[in-house]
Amino acid sequence: MAKEKPSIPKGTRDFGPQEVAKRKYILNTIEKVFIKYGFMPIETPTMENLSTLTGKYGDEGDKLLFRILDSGETLEKIRNSKFEIRNQNEFNNLIAEKGLRYDLTVPFARYVVMNRNEITFPFKRYQMQPVWRADRPQKGRYREFWQCDADVVGSDSLLHELDLINIYAEVFENLGIDVEIKINNRKVLAGIAEVVKGIEHLNTIAVAIDKLDKIGKDGVSKELTELNFTDTEIENLFDIITIKGNESEMLETLKIKLQSSQEGLKGIEELEFIFNLINQSTNEPTNLKTDFSLARGLSYYTGCIFEVAAVKGSLRSSIGGGGRYDNLTGIFGLDGVSGVGISFGLDRIYDVLEELKLFPETLSQGSSKVLICANNSIENIELSPVLQLLSKLRNEGIASELYTEKINVKKPLEKPIKYASSKKIPYAIIYTENESLKLKNLETGFQEELSMEEIIEKLKG
Amino acid sequence: MAKEKPSIPKGTRDFGPQEVAKRKYILNTIEKVFIKYGFMPIETPTMENLSTLTGKYGDEGDKLLFRILDSGETLEKIRNSKFEIRNQNEFNNLIAEKGLRYDLTVPFARYVVMNRNEITFPFKRYQMQPVWRADRPQKGRYREFWQCDADVVGSDSLLHELDLINIYAEVFENLGIDVEIKINNRKVLAGIAEVVKGIEHLNTIAVAIDKLDKIGKDGVSKELTELNFTDTEIENLFDIITIKGNESEMLETLKIKLQSSQEGLKGIEELEFIFNLINQSTNEPTNLKTDFSLARGLSYYTGCIFEVAAVKGSLRSSIGGGGRYDNLTGIFGLDGVSGVGISFGLDRIYDVLEELKLFPETLSQGSSKVLICANNSIENIELSPVLQLLSKLRNEGIASELYTEKINVKKPLEKPIKYASSKKIPYAIIYTENESLKLKNLETGFQEELSMEEIIEKLKG
Numbered sequence: 001m002a003k004e005k006p007s008i009p010k011g012t013r014d015f016g017p018q019e020v021a022k023r024k025y026i027l028n029t030i031e032k033v034f035i036k037y038g039f040m041p042i043e044t045p046t047m048e049n050l051s052t053l054t055g056k057y058g059d060e061g062d063k064l065l066f067r068i069l070d071s072g073e074t075l076e077k078i079r080n081s082k083f084e085i086r087n088q089n090e091f092n093n094l095i096a097e098k099g100l101r102y103d104l105t106v107p108f109a110r111y112v113v114m115n116r117n118e119i120t121f122p123f124k125r126y127q128m129q130p131v132w133r134a135d136r137p138q139k140g141r142y143r144e145f146w147q148c149d150a151d152v153v154g155s156d157s158l159l160h161e162l163d164l165i166n167i168y169a170e171v172f173e174n175l176g177i178d179v180e181i182k183i184n185n186r187k188v189l190a191g192i193a194e195v196v197k198g199i200e201h202l203n204t205i206a207v208a209i210d211k212l213d214k215i216g217k218d219g220v221s222k223e224l225t226e227l228n229f230t231d232t233e234i235e236n237l238f239d240i241i242t243i244k245g246n247e248s249e250m251l252e253t254l255k256i257k258l259q260s261s262q263e264g265l266k267g268i269e270e271l272e273f274i275f276n277l278i279n280q281s282t283n284e285p286t287n288l289k290t291d292f293s294l295a296r297g298l299s300y301y302t303g304c305i306f307e308v309a310a311v312k313g314s315l316r317s318s319i320g321g322g323g324r325y326d327n328l329t330g331i332f333g334l335d336g337v338s339g340v341g342i343s344f345g346l347d348r349i350y351d352v353l354e355e356l357k358l359f360p361e362t363l364s365q366g367s368s369k370v371l372i373c374a375n376n377s378i379e380n381i382e383l384s385p386v387l388q389l390l391s392k393l394r395n396e397g398i399a400s401e402l403y404t405e406k407i408n409v410k411k412p413l414e415k416p417i418k419y420a421s422s423k424k425i426p427y428a429i430i431y432t433e434n435e436s437l438k439l440k441n442l443e444t445g446f447q448e449e450l451s452m453e454e455i456i457e458k459l460k461g
Numbered sequence: 462m463a464k465e466k467p468s469i470p471k472g473t474r475d476f477g478p479q480e481v482a483k484r485k486y487i488l489n490t491i492e493k494v495f496i497k498y499g500f501m502p503i504e505t506p507t508m509e510n511l512s513t514l515t516g517k518y519g520d521e522g523d524k525l526l527f528r529i530l531d532s533g534e535t536l537e538k539i540r541n542s543k544f545e546i547r548n549q550n551e552f553n554n555l556i557a558e559k560g561l562r563y564d565l566t567v568p569f570a571r572y573v574v575m576n577r578n579e580i581t582f583p584f585k586r587y588q589m590q591p592v593w594r595a596d597r598p599q600k601g602r603y604r605e606f607w608q609c610d611a612d613v614v615g616s617d618s619l620l621h622e623l624d625l626i627n628i629y630a631e632v633f634e635n636l637g638i639d640v641e642i643k644i645n646n647r648k649v650l651a652g653i654a655e656v657v658k659g660i661e662h663l664n665t666i667a668v669a670i671d672k673l674d675k676i677g678k679d680g681v682s683k684e685l686t687e688l689n690f691t692d693t694e695i696e697n698l699f700d701i702i703t704i705k706g707n708e709s710e711m712l713e714t715l716k717i718k719l720q721s722s723q724e725g726l727k728g729i730e731e732l733e734f735i736f737n738l739i740n741q742s743t744n745e746p747t748n749l750k751t752d753f754s755l756a757r758g759l760s761y762y763t764g765c766i767f768e769v770a771a772v773k774g775s776l777r778s779s780i781g782g783g784g785r786y787d788n789l790t791g792i793f794g795l796d797g798v799s800g801v802g803i804s805f806g807l808d809r810i811y812d813v814l815e816e817l818k819l820f821p822e823t824l825s826q827g828s829s830k831v832l833i834c835a836n837n838s839i840e841n842i843e844l845s846p847v848l849q850l851l852s853k854l855r856n857e858g859i860a861s862e863l864y865t866e867k868i869n870v871k872k873p874l875e876k877p878i879k880y881a882s883s884k885k886i887p888y889a890i891i892y893t894e895n896e897s898l899k900l901k902n903l904e905t906g907f908q909e910e911l912s913m914e915e916i917i918e919k920l921k922g
Binding site: 005006008009011014019021024035036037038039040041043044045048052064067068069073074075085093095096097098110114120124130132134159162180265280303367368387388390391397398399401404407422447450 | 509743851855
């Protein structure tokens with residue numbers, strides 16, 4: 001067999017020890033808060049039936065699904081079809097019935113429907129797993145990336161919106177990232193559409209203003225003009241979505257603008273209710289802002305819409321988002337179950353923490369606390385005392401290892417210390433036959449003769 | 462769109478909160494020991510290039526790979542080939558260049574080769590991730606399952622074999638599973654082949670005796686007879702692999718039987734060395750047993766071979782295995798890097814713990830410690846004091862939640878307590894406007910009036 005030069009698929013990554021430690025730090029920080037707010041974990045399979053996935057993410061989403069080739073005689077199937085396959089879709093359906101998880105929301109909806117009889121509602125679950133999308137890879141966008149979701153299904157109460165906002169605030173505070181949590185409401189967007197041009201233009205307006213950050217006011221105006229919006233309509237639209245003031249002033253102004261829209265006023269009421277709740281609770285996230293242009297592609301949202309972005313550094317794209325969807329499980333035959341949820345994007349949060357140098361320094365420690373180095377190659381010493389030392393350390397819960405390789409007897413510590421340094425092991429124990437043990441601090445170089453008990457005490461401290 | 466009845470692909474599973482907690486318990490137990498022995502984590506992508514995977518697991522393995530359909534116009538490719546595709550392999554190669562991870566060893570070898578310049582050897586890594594195989598699903602065999610591997614590459618030292626044996630012993634002791642750790646050596650098997658019929662029959666013999674547990678002595682004999690082994694050869698073989706006695710007696714007897722085989726004697730020497738090391742260290746795993754019939758399909762092993770099985774209950778199949786492979790990275794162009802590793806099968810360990818009722822009882826706790834229940838529906842009470850109570854509890858690190866749904870005012874606790882019971886929440890705080898708080902132990906039913914501070918102290922204890 002030819003020796004191939006190995007590589008990994010584009011858009012995917014390997015994670016070395018330091019990266020895994022940093023990713024775990026983020027996951028643990030998020031998970032702790034999820035648990036504190038009463039969410040419980042579930043996990044769903046990497047592969048889902050394509051019947052579960054297709055049609056849930058729009059045509060664009062369907063194209064980005066990774067499909068798994070069926071096992072067995074797929075070529076035979078193609079031959080049996082007499083190669084009369086009209087298009088790529090038909091071809092795909094003939095040879096692939098499974099796909100990789102595209103997000104955590106649809107599998108969660110499927111889970112709820114399949115387990116409806118065992119679940120007590122409201123059901124508060126969290127889920128932290130990778131998802132896959134055949135997107136064009138670019139900076140900050142990967143084909144395999146992790147989402148961390150918390151959702152509540154089976155309750156209409158806006159108290160859950162409050163909890164989710166508090167979770168966002170607390171997680172990012174714990175991570176040390178300054179963020180802005182933007183909030184809007186689908187009903188407000190509907191009201192705006194009604195007032196500006198008519199409810200049937202809701203999607204067009206939502207898609208256009210969603211791009212405001214990227215293409216600016218001029219870009220959005222141009223796009224709307226091309227879609228037959230009059231200058232007055234566009235002016236009215238911007239008039240509303242750029243309302244200024246503090247939160248209560250903005251909502252008061254919006255109330256006047258949307259006074260003719262029942263749905264719009266309902267949306268404002270929901271936002272007001274949430275701001276009131278926040279004022280009443282002691283954990284007051286001051287970084288929650290209304291943004292009447294926030295739409296997040298609307299997708300399945302029916303109530304509140306959330307989005308979180310960092311306010312420092314160069315990475316200002318969304319690191320979290322979510323909202324309320326009144327009938328998510330309806331696609332799987334279970335109607336009338338309202339849900340609200342948020343998602344954290346692990347990989348983007350990682351990039352923000354890296355750029356702003358916000359990872360705790362202690363994370364960069366290697367896994368072992370101490371490396372035992374003999375002053376002779378391991379095959380030339382009596383192993384018994386060394387092995388007993390090693391057992392003793394480990395029995396005390398101290399992560400320890402023994403340097404197992406040949407050494408240069410003239411410079412007996414050279415290779416072990418290079419090894420320890422690469423793993424960021426902070427201490428070495430120097431073992432010499434018939435002599436007492438020495439403990440060496442590898443950062444300062446300080447070294448002292450100590451008994452085994454003293455060493456253990458020192459390393460445990 | 463028709464409402465489909467949702468399902469998941471065969472051989473895959475959803476995990477609810479209890480199952481996730483139990484799986485995490487196993488993963489954490491294994492991970493703690495890995496870390497204590499100086500192993501550091503890496504993670505590799507779910508998808509690998511098929512060029513990395515194919516040819517590494519034998520023809521049977523290649524058939525069990527899950528292949529990912531390429532994005533884009535695969536139908537076009539088939540058309541362009543004028544449909545002159547000779548076989549399934551050619552078809553697969555034309556439309557799929559990626560596959561799902563099949564084990565953790567080959568991706569690890571690929572990782573080492575790709576990162577050879579950054580890695581300081583010996584490199585001790587652990588990896589705990591799912592793998593996928595298109596096997597026929599059956600009891601205890603899934604298409605998505607987790608492996609937990611620890612490997613050392615870049616060292617010939619048998620001290621690593623010792624560490625790995627100790628890891629097995631310690632993990633299973635911590636989990637409370639009585640196991641037998643079987644050990645053999647590929648060189649011993651080679652010696653047996655040499656002595657019995659000739660080294661060229663090593664694979665045949667290994668494959669046959671590997672089935673001893675399943676088909677018994679008669680079955681193996683029959684198979685070997687059909688492969689032209691004489692009765693004397695078969696008798697000699699069983700004479701060796703069924704040697705009885707304690708470890709040192711067995712090795713002494715084997716030494717006499719294999720005295721004409723250099724390689725066989727080398728294998729015995731390695732086993733003796735390991736048993737000597739174990740006798741010299743204080744953590745003496747008494748459950749290590751030589752088994753001269755252990756072959757584990759040989760695959761890439763060149764030195765020691767390990768296998769672990771539970772000794773109680775109905776599930777006696779392997780829950781772990783591993784061994785030494787002298788040239789694993791050679792397939793990716795990096796020669797002379799020896800490795801030794803072990804694997805834990807999460808899903809089978811789970812099944813054993815479940816059957817033997819060995820999961821700790823505390824794991825069955827739900828995530829929240831306390832549920833706040835108002836004596837009136839949430840929309841009829843002043844929320845401010847309740848929200849402040851909730852914030853205070855969470856600020857103290859107590860996982861808490863508020864019952865948010867409509868209640869029956871005549872039986873105000875009925876619904877909240879049903880909810881708490883389903884999540885195994887152990888306490889409820891009963892809130893009545895203008896009255897003091899009551900803390901109710903939901904297991905005993907005991908209830909007492911307490912101040913907020915007293916409640917916090919009680920729940921933190």
